[in-house]
Amino acid sequence: MSVRVVARIRPLLEKELDRDAIVRADRVDDGKPLTIVKIPSPKNEAEEFSFTFNSVYEQTTSQEELFSAEVAPHVKALFQGLDVTIFAYGVTGTGKTHTMRGGMKLAERGVIPRLLSNVFRRGKKIAKDSDGETTVQVALSYYEIYNDKVFDLLESPDKRTPSGLPLREKDGKTIVVGLSERSCEDLKDFEKLYIESNNNRMTAATKLNAHSSRSHAILRVKVTQTTGDMVKESTASAIDLAGSEDNRRTENGKERLIESAAINKSLFVLSQCIDAIARGDKRIPYRESKMTRILSLGQNNGITIMILNLAPMRSYHLDTLSSLNVSSRAKRIEVREIENEVVFKQAPRATAGLGGPNVRRQPLRPLANAHNVHTGALAAKAADAKVADKPIKAFSVYTDKASKPTASSRATVSAANTAQLRRSDSHKRQSDPSESLSTRPTKLARPTHTTLARPAAPAPQQLSISAAEIEALVEKKVAEILASRAAEAAPVPVPAPAAAKEDSAPLQNQISDEVQRRLEALERRIENDGQDGRSEGLRILLQARQAKERGDDEGALRYYELALPFFPGQVKLMGKIERLKAKLGKTDRKKERFLQVRDGREDKENVHESVYGAFDGAGIDINDPRWFPVKLLQKKAPSSKTRKVHVDMEEGPTTPRTKKLLNVVNSRDLSLIRSLHGFGAKKAQDLVDHLNLGGDEESGRVASLAQLKMLPGVGSRTVERAYEGLV
Numbered sequence: 001m002s003v004r005v006v007a008r009i010r011p012l013l014e015k016e017l018d019r020d021a022i023v024r025a026d027r028v029d030d031g032k033p034l035t036i037v038k039i040p041s042p043k044n045e046a047e048e049f050s051f052t053f054n055s056v057y058e059q060t061t062s063q064e065e066l067f068s069a070e071v072a073p074h075v076k077a078l079f080q081g082l083d084v085t086i087f088a089y090g091v092t093g094t095g096k097t098h099t100m101r102g103g104m105k106l107a108e109r110g111v112i113p114r115l116l117s118n119v120f121r122r123g124k125k126i127a128k129d130s131d132g133e134t135t136v137q138v139a140l141s142y143y144e145i146y147n148d149k150v151f152d153l154l155e156s157p158d159k160r161t162p163s164g165l166p167l168r169e170k171d172g173k174t175i176v177v178g179l180s181e182r183s184c185e186d187l188k189d190f191e192k193l194y195i196e197s198n199n200n201r202m203t204a205a206t207k208l209n210a211h212s213s214r215s216h217a218i219l220r221v222k223v224t225q226t227t228g229d230m231v232k233e234s235t236a237s238a239i240d241l242a243g244s245e246d247n248r249r250t251e252n253g254k255e256r257l258i259e260s261a262a263i264n265k266s267l268f269v270l271s272q273c274i275d276a277i278a279r280g281d282k283r284i285p286y287r288e289s290k291m292t293r294i295l296s297l298g299q300n301n302g303i304t305i306m307i308l309n310l311a312p313m314r315s316y317h318l319d320t321l322s323s324l325n326v327s328s329r330a331k332r333i334e335v336r337e338i339e340n341e342v343v344f345k346q347a348p349r350a351t352a353g354l355g356g357p358n359v360r361r362q363p364l365r366p367l368a369n370a371h372n373v374h375t376g377a378l379a380a381k382a383a384d385a386k387v388a389d390k391p392i393k394a395f396s397v398y399t400d401k402a403s404k405p406t407a408s409s410r411a412t413v414s415a416a417n418t419a420q421l422r423r424s425d426s427h428k429r430q431s432d433p434s435e436s437l438s439t440r441p442t443k444l445a446r447p448t449h450t451t452l453a454r455p456a457a458p459a460p461q462q463l464s465i466s467a468a469e470i471e472a473l474v475e476k477k478v479a480e481i482l483a484s485r486a487a488e489a490a491p492v493p494v495p496a497p498a499a500a501k502e503d504s505a506p507l508q509n510q511i512s513d514e515v516q517r518r519l520e521a522l523e524r525r526i527e528n529d530g531q532d533g534r535s536e537g538l539r540i541l542l543q544a545r546q547a548k549e550r551g552d553d554e555g556a557l558r559y560y561e562l563a564l565p566f567f568p569g570q571v572k573l574m575g576k577i578e579r580l581k582a583k584l585g586k587t588d589r590k591k592e593r594f595l596q597v598r599d600g601r602e603d604k605e606n607v608h609e610s611v612y613g614a615f616d617g618a619g620i621d622i623n624d625p626r627w628f629p630v631k632l633l634q635k636k637a638p639s640s641k642t643r644k645v646h647v648d649m650e651e652g653p654t655t656p657r658t659k660k661l662l663n664v665v666n667s668r669d670l671s672l673i674r675s676l677h678g679f680g681a682k683k684a685q686d687l688v689d690h691l692n693l694g695g696d697e698e699s700g701r702v703a704s705l706a707q708l709k710m711l712p713g714v715g716s717r718t719v720e721r722a723y724e725g726l727v
């Protein structure tokens with residue numbers, strides 16, 4: 001499975017003015033292809049956000065150029081049996097339909113007709129080259145998902161039922177019951193069908209765009225190649241997604257809000273799936289929305305191309321940032337190292353403010369969560385319900401490649417912005433070593449946030465930061481640094497506890513030089529810790545936690561097991577492993593029994609005995625340090641005290657200590673027996689039960705230590721420990 005995420009900036013439309021264009025394509029270096037989208041910060045024009053993609057297509061890119069670069073190369077793969085899925089994602093009016101469907105003129109035709117044209121051409125060539133031995137059939141289905149309901153676009157709208165077409169599982173696949181499929185002979189055939197069915201597509205007016213598409217339109221092109229008995233089937237899916245705009249800026253009515261909630265939910269799941277595919281996760285949450293479920297997204301070997309459509313206009317500013325953010329998450333894995341960079345410019349640009357005569361599209365209310373994926377309240381709710389801990393945007397922050405920010409330029413960054421940046425920096429990844437050094441997130445960048453956050457003049461509270469507060473700050477920062485390290489190694493950022501972030505926000509703005517110094521010292525300490533493997537272990541643990549949080553139990557188990565050698569004998573960690581194993585049906589009962597001992601669910605004191613008694617020869621490698629701390633494995637030579645006990649038990653006279661021990665045992669008093677070393681609750685209870693079976697206190701009396709050690713469940717080691725414990 002592979003994902004490619006590209007951005008396409010549409011040209012200015014007739015009434016749009018050049019001076020209102022704020023989105024531009026850029027490259028990491030001269031001579032390199034365009035891979036960066038740059039957009040100013042809505043809060044501070046002096047700052048510019050950079051989002052990196054696999055490829056960026058600027059305003060002048062023609063339909064032909066886009067198709068040749070992004071889709072045509074995969075037609076071959078389609079005929080080799082791979083599934084190809086192409087999405088157009090973006091805000092209403094950014095050119096999704098133009099990209100996928102295009103105009104009527106030949107040059108304006110979009111991805112879909114070009115794809116079909118290529119498919120028919122290649123199909124014919126294959127048939128010809130095989131002298132007719134191989135036949136190629138092309139069949140289409142075309143449907144839309146509107147308000148989470150599936151409607152067949154090849155059928156007339158009056159045949160629709162309000163609930164849409166049902167889904168069923170068949171042979172492990174999700175099928176849309178009753179969805180029609182039409183075979184297509186050639187391009188003309190296709191165009192006729194496609195034009196007809198597009199008329200059926202649900203469109204509804206929103207304030208943003210009178211022809212706004214409020215449904216996802218999915219065209220599936222099934223290619224069947226038959227050679228004798230051999231049948232090869234593959235599917236190309238082209239999806240024109242519904243607009244991803246923020247409801248709060250569209251003044252939608254109730255009906256539109258319901259539509260938007262459904263759209264946002266499915267787009268959210270889509271972005272999660274794309275992310276998961278790109279990370280190479282085993283678990284893709286494709287079942288969580290109808291669209292991804294029907295597409296079985298990420299379930300087969302295949303190629304997914306996501307085209308992010310962008311309007312260059314200022315009036316789309318916040319929505320553009322939102323969708324850049326979503327798509328960059330998807331892209332992050334492909335271009336791992338330099339996504340979502342925030343570039344601090346040297347000096348504020350003398351650009352116009354956010355207003356302007358051409359700002360027609362949205363009132364630019366400053367939204368605190370400008371970087372959220374879907375900022376609509378309903379979407380947030382849906383997202384909360386589905387994924388309680390949606391990963392935070394992974395903004396890497398680095399200094400402008402031309403020069404590092406000077407003190408003065410740093411000072412231009414507002415505290416609010418830096419708080420936002422700080423939140424994200426904990427998820428920063430390492431730079432791609434292949435990138436020039438100047439473009440890499442510099443180490444300087446991370447601590448700089450705190451410097452940036454420092455008010456120009458020290459606030460009075462700054463002086464009142466107590467040692468405890470500094471400690472708390474340092475703690476938090478360490479957690480952030482560790483999380484950041486983990487994020488560098490892991491594909492997905494760890495969501496740091498929201499509460500902690502909220503708490504720290506006001507304080508972090510007051511970070512003093514002292515804190516800064518201590519943070520640096522701590523960083524160094526963590527670096528040094530790394531040498532003894534502990535921080536590596538912590539990093540793996542964090543990865544495990546991330547996997548667990550995204551519901552990937554298999555992955556979590558793998559990481560926990562990997563972390564175990566760094567923390568041999570760690571009871572909690574082993575407990576986690578066993579619980580996960582139990583959940584995944586992988587429990588080894590014998591190991592579980594051992595863990596009961598280790599967890600204190602069984603007698604901890606008796607661990608030696610349990611190790612050698614219960615597990616000896618039971619298939620557990622007791623020399624495996626993952627399971628047993630070395631200390632416990634080394635059978636110690638009996639101490640002089642132990643030897644004394646042996647003598648005492650076997651042949652020596654009854655000492656006061658022996659008497660005392662036997663008295664406790666013979667008292668049959670549970671709490672007294674439990675107070676003995678080596679006697680946990682269960683062992684004590686077993687002993688009392690056994691003694692009670694033996695008759696009254698006189699007849700059932702234990703007369704010697706040798707007799708005591710013969711009792712079931714007691715053993716010589718227990719007796720030794722109990723004896724030693726009685727000082």
Ligand SMILES: Nc1ncnc2c1ncn2[C@@H]1O[C@H](COP(=O)(O)OP(=O)(O)OP(=O)(O)O)[C@@H](O)[C@H]1O
Pocket residue numbers: 009010011013090091092093094095096097098099209211212213241242243309
């Ligand atoms: N690359 C382009 N070249 C020329 N015109 C374009 C381009 N992209 C978009 N347009 C024009 O911009 C307008 C909006 O595009 P389009 O309808 O494709 O947006 P959309 O994202 O599909 O919107 P919706 O979500 O409402 O369907 C249309 O008039 C379209 O012709």
